[in-house]
Amino acid sequence: MKDSELIQILEDAGLSPYQSEAYVTLLALGNASATDVADACDVPDPRIYDVLRDLEAKGYVETYQQDSLTARAHDPDVVLDDLRSRSSEYLDAAEEIEERWNEPAVTEHEVSIVKRFDTVMNRAKTLVGDAETQIQFAGHVDQFRSMTEELAAAHERGVTVKISLWSDEGKGDLPDEAALEGVCTEARYRDLPSPFVVIVDRTSTSFAPNQRSTNEYGVLVSDRTYTFVFHWFFLTALWESWDTIYTARTADTPTTYVDIRYAVRDLETLLNEGATVEVTVQGYEMETNDPTEVHGVVTDVTFSGDPTENDQQLPLSHLAGRVSLTVDTGSDVVDVGGWGAILEEIEAESITIDDVQYE
Template sequence: MRLEEVRGVLEDAELSPYQAKTFLALLKLGDASVSEIVENCVVPQPRIYDVLRSLDEKGFIETYEEDSLRARVVDPDTLVDELETKSERYAAAAEKIDSVWEQPPIGEHHIEIFNDFKQVVRNAIDGIQRANDSVTIAANGSEFLQLKSALMAAKQNGIVVQLSIHLEQSSNTDIDDLEPYLKDAASEVRYRHSSSPFLTLVDANRSYFGVPRRGRGYGMFVQDQALSSMLFRYFQDSLWGRWDVVYSDRSETFPKKFTDIRSCLTELIPHLESGERLIATINGYETGTGSETTIEGQIIDVVPDPDSDSSIYESREVTIVVETEDGTYDVGGFGAVVEDIRATLITIEDSA
């Protein structure tokens, strides 16, 4: 890169054109008087003193008196560090822009059909690796082992992982044999005695569904709130709630994390009835705009009312009302439409 190009980079790094010219002139001269600097950087003499003082204040050069004012670049590390930091931020921003561009916009649906079940699993692994809040999975033993590394990394990153697992009759593996892996790869595991299609739901808006068959099998990827909500309800009703827990890392004390609002309320209502002050952090999406959002505040109400005859699991409407510094928000679950926020992760803390 030529020095002229470096000057353009310095200006991009928020140096003025005069500051960039002066710094590069001093970089070549090493140590120079004001008149020598002016001759080499074409900065007007009336401006050079202000420019030198500003570069000195930034730590890029040093000025000193020796019969007359002189300046020198003592060590360019300060400027080099700043450029490297900006470079890293630009690279990270470029990567994020590229990543978001490749994803379908929130609120728009996107469906891909695969005629090879292996492609479904590969895409599910990629989805797990990009998870922000939650991963919900129904898989058999061999499928779980393919996802294991991605799930372990997700759990280590604080992602809530719910796993419903089934072992084929032909398998020589027992559920107890998988226990060491299950603890490292999932937040909660339930063991099914019946088989099901492969299903992975990521962050409440990306679904990977597949059926292995002799030969290639088939499947699909869905990014659509309505369809993902249907798949999630199918998971909760058929693949989760009715089966026994074989592992859970859920603590008896707060803080606690939930991806399902009904399970969350079931656990919270006794605390609310006893008068405890519970603080919720909600990660999710604004239902009106589809934008990602996070709010934090006190739970001041829930629907259905704890005193009503309605069961949480039978009620059509399940809502948490959260009071924040910015106002009060109605928070719904996976398929929320009328609430302010559709929650993908609910973290509850006791303020006591």
Template structure:
């Protein structure tokens, strides 16, 4: 750094022009009489004593009483720490200004594009902190580290949380992530976070050119991203952790059917609890009872081991709740009694051989 730049930096730290000049002079000569400092610098003689005293009060120099008042620069440990702290504060302030500039405003929006992946991850973290129902995430270990406290807190609040770890799976203890399920895929992938079905955050893989991120605030577009997550990220990935202390829970009706269809075909009695909305009124609804029917496209029963393709167009459950038959649809249900947001297995009873 040249001297002029150093002068500007010290002035930015709070020193006056004369204080900077006197201090730099002492750094050069080590120790000098106060009068000598005035002679070697641009500080006027009538102001040199006040200037040196001001530097002493700030901890930049110390004075020595001899035949004449002398001064010398103090070891700059505290000064260096102070300058670095202010430098870091300014850098943090710059990052925060950029972050707030890119943060979606409070107005309603459907899609918002961000220029920085870091901003997208921070936005996703804030959404997870306020999640009420469910969170689906695909992230690298570094991204997961930023989200983990929010994910753990969400799980503790009863939010259903699923994570797919992309890339290096050895650096993360899947059982310590703090979510209900963790899966892993070796291939790198996009960053995805889907929160309460309404909000979603997406950034393509890092090798796909210029970085950017997309914030979605729309349940239809979020449904599209959910299907991308389900079919290309979640289902093909290796299962690494399932919280065995909690009931098996699903945010996707398709995922539920894929797992329980073989059991249901074999005559198992499956009790479920469904949380969702009335498609007509939007009112919160809960149905609890025995699963009595599974239907795919055309109302037909799917195969014993159905594929995602069989269920992609239409998938419905029927649940007997105290004698009443409720039809349960998935995301975007129109004709069913309940649009399921959460399906939890309450119990499974296998037939007697």
């Protein structure tokens, strides 16, 4: 390494340009008088005494009187410890910069990959705290417990909260009905490890692999289209086929759906039985995106595949394509679609069955 390079590094480590030059010069000279050091480098004669005393205070050199002020480089252990400490700080700073770069703030229409699960959990809590209509939660029972306060507050605001839980200890480690009441609308148990997934208001997702995964990373989504993919993953892998362990629904409470697929599944059965079903739909007009509410009688439901027979429930595969219902309001006939509706007049955010009458 050239003298100029070593001098520059010492400057980066905190020495002044004069201090760096004087110290490198002393390393080469061994013992030398102050004037000899000044003659051998670019430090001005009037400054050399102060420079050497400052270096002595830092532990880089020692001075003594021998006819004139004389200096020599100190045992390098102190210097080496200082440089190594600074090197470690530089490495820590480099890692912190890389980590922060890998964890950008989530903005609208953004998908971000993050390194720490804590980032995913904190984002999920923020999303749940801002939820207005619906939350889908899947994860380990301990992860659920760490978010109970936020989920309960959302449920208190009238948000529909669905949770899918798993545990290393099996059903014996699950919260009882008293612990779930007031926290969620419905809960199901999955006897396989699942990733951590929180989907809020059809627009945002926080995702991380299950706790047994060898890789720790997370995906933060603020986009309706990508969130729709996670929504279907939740429905098919984490919800549809698993046992219900709690539901807030009773025979006396109106049935409200935030997913049109489950509404159409139940409505198809009721219509097959000859029932007259009145519903209230809250959502958005497709042409204007303005909020709207319609009330009327369901006259038809649309879905892919063949109708069911013998009171069988529609399989989820029949609900993977276009799903809609037709509502006669008395003054108009309206086609209602679900999340991502294109062909219908209204995109439903919630569908409530108000009355069921049989002739």
